[in-house]
Structure formats: structure tokens, C-alpha cells
Amino acid sequence: MKVTRCLITAFFLAVSVRGADEVIALKAARIFDGKSNAPVQNGVVIVQGDKIVDAGSNLPIPSSARVIDLGDGTLCPGFMDAHTHLTSDFSGDYNQHRLKEVDLNVSEQAIIATSHALATVEAGFTTVRDLGSRFVGSHEFVDVALRNSINKGVIIGPRMLVATKGIGSTGGHFDPTSGFRDFLFGREADYTDGIADGPDEIRKAVRFEVKNGADVIKAAVSGGVLSLADEVDTPQLTPAEMAALVDESHRLRKRVAVHCHGDDAAREAIEAGVDSIEHGSFMKPETLTLMKKKGTFLTPTLMATEWIMGKLENYPPALQAKAKAAAAARSDMFRNAVKMGVRISFGTDAAVYPHGQNAKEFKLMVDLGMKPIDALKSATANDAELLGIAQKVGMLEKGKLADVIAVPGDPTADITATERISFVMKEGKVIRQGPPAVQKIKNTASPNFAAPAD
């Protein structure tokens, strides 16, 4: 009996050691390493276990290696999206979404979220910064559960850095009870929902979110498009509240991302020392100059306004007006930011549009004046730096985790090639080679299933 158990243990040990030792050589016509100014020919990435052993042009391939030849494609580091909401999907009819949010059990919404995670990683996004997950009337931390389940290998999805609830003021963009009848949920939202007023409460909310698993702190410092009780560009935190937010987060070694459309709020947030401005629609050139001086990242989320503008009839009139104003301002703002050399991170606000279409952001960036190579760097080296994980991912080089994707053709010649990923590897494991599995889920889904559509 003991001997049998020993033999079984030895067998599994041998299998796992062999698995860890297997050398995989990825080959393609080109390679973009995540930081250089152009792809180079004859790309090779050698992977062993979860790490990159070597990467470059015309490298010798070890005879023991399993070769995966990706043909006339370009090997790239796994893309990153610095602004997602994997636990939600509000890409359809806005009012229906509000009803569904209070109608569906949070556990069911969490299960649906697993399909969003799969769609995202299969689209080539091996890392996301997930900036806010809340369910009105519920204290569940679904984003933390999703992140942990992915890390444990229970489900397949991107590496997630999560923000939990996000922090905002009473009645502001993040107040989950805004727009509903007063006291429908029996009490005002408080720090346990991320809603805080005054510097001390803000500190408490930061501590509460870190206690419950936040990797990054998100706050709403100005109004937003998809909220019913605010104007899109008004400041929603005071400079004293922003100072407390940044100080408390940085003391706990957490970066701060702020949702912000308005120019005044952006200037105050940048002065307070936030790490990134999300959206930034109405930012004036002087504010962009301040950003550049301070090294603050801009996460433009062009996909969000693009999607809403294409489906305006899905939103109530008040939100349509806010979306139009933000869309009218954001293109000039983005062009100015590119011209001025503001640091730009890649982030899309996935959930506003159906999950898995993240790469469409690349073309929007290029159409507004960004060089294709710079757009690619925004989703690789830049995002890795903003997320504070550049030692581990974001580049194809020796010692980094083996997050490798393949894009057909040359994405610097046709940036939309990023929308047609042919291969995804995360930490040395092949997640996709051929058609995405998420399609199969979509086809068998019930009509109520909130899987990516359109």
C-alpha cells in the first residue's frame, strides 16, 4: 500500500518535473519585444516552465524544444488593459442593465463574469487592471474572487490587479444608490460601498479596500457619463480629500487611478499626485503640460465613448447629452496629449462595450495621431510600468513571465491585426491556438446570458 502510494507520488512528481522542464520554442516572421521602436525579423521566444529563457531575432532553437511555428505573424508580449470591469457588462440597454443588476443574484453575475475573463485573455490581453466592481445592495468582492480563482487555475482569465469598489463621494459617479428612489436599499451608501466624504473617511475607505484585497485604489474625482445624479465634468472630491486618498494609498504601496472627465478635477488630482487619469475628456493643454511634468499617465479609454456614441439610443436622454459632450472634447484632448508626449497607458473601459473587443482601442489611438508602434508600447511596456509589474511582464526578454501572443502579419503596417490574435500563452501555458473557446460558450448561451455580443 505504502509502496503503491510512493510509486504514484513518484509518477506525478516525474510528470510535473517533465512539464516544468519542457522547452517550447515559439517562432514567427517577426517579433516586437514591447519596448523597441520597430519589430525585427525572424522572431523566436524560448520558454521553459512559466518563464522566457531567451527572446530575439534568429535565435538557435534547442534540439529538445517543442516548436510552435506561428508563420507570417508577429510575436508580442501579452497585451495589457489598464482599465476594465470584468465583473460587469453594461454594453446593452442601460435601463435593462439597471434592472438586471438588482434582479440577478450576485453569485450568478459572478459566474457570468468568468466568461468575460475568458473572452479577454483569448483576445490576447494577459493582464488587466480591473478598476471597480460593485453590485448595488451587495457587499460581495466579486473582482477579488475572480482574480483569486484565475490565480489558482480554477478558471481561465487574465492576470488581474483589482480595485474592489472604487472610492467616491455621496451622490457622485460611484454612488451605487444614485438614481434609485431614496433609501430603496435601506441606508445611505458608506465606506463599505466605497462612498466617503472628508479626508478621514477617504482614508478609512482606502484601508477597508486594501483589507479586502485591493491591489490598486480607484477613485472618481469628477462626474461621469453613465451615472444619473451628476454632471459629467464637475469635481467630486476636494483637494484635501484627494491629498488624503493619494497619501493613504501610497503609504500602503498602492497606486491610485482616478476616473476623471473634468479639467478642474484633473488638475487637482495631478497636483495631489495620482498615478493615472482615466478618460480625461475635457483636459486642457495646460493640464496636459502639468501631467507631462509630473509623469502622470493618461488612460484614454477611447473605446468607451466610441461604443456609447454608436448606440446612443440605448441610454437615457440625460446620459446621451453627457456622452456627446465628452466625445466632442476627447479627440482633441487625446491628439494634444500625443503631440505633447504625455505618458499614455492602454485602457479601454471594457464592460461599457462587450468584453473581448479591447484591441479595437489600438485603431482609435492610431486614427487620432498615435504611431502604431507607440500604441503597441502603451499596451505592453507602458502599462507594465503604470501597474508596477514591469520586472515581471510587459516585455519579451529573458527572465520575464512567458506571456506571449501572436498577431497575424505586421501590426505596425496594419494596426487592426491586433484584433485578430492567433495565439495566446500566459505564464508558459498555451491558452489559445486557433479559434477562441469563448465562441462555443456564446453559441450555447441562453438569451439572458450576458456574454459578449455584437
Ligand SMILES: [Zn+2]
Ligand atoms: Zn471604468
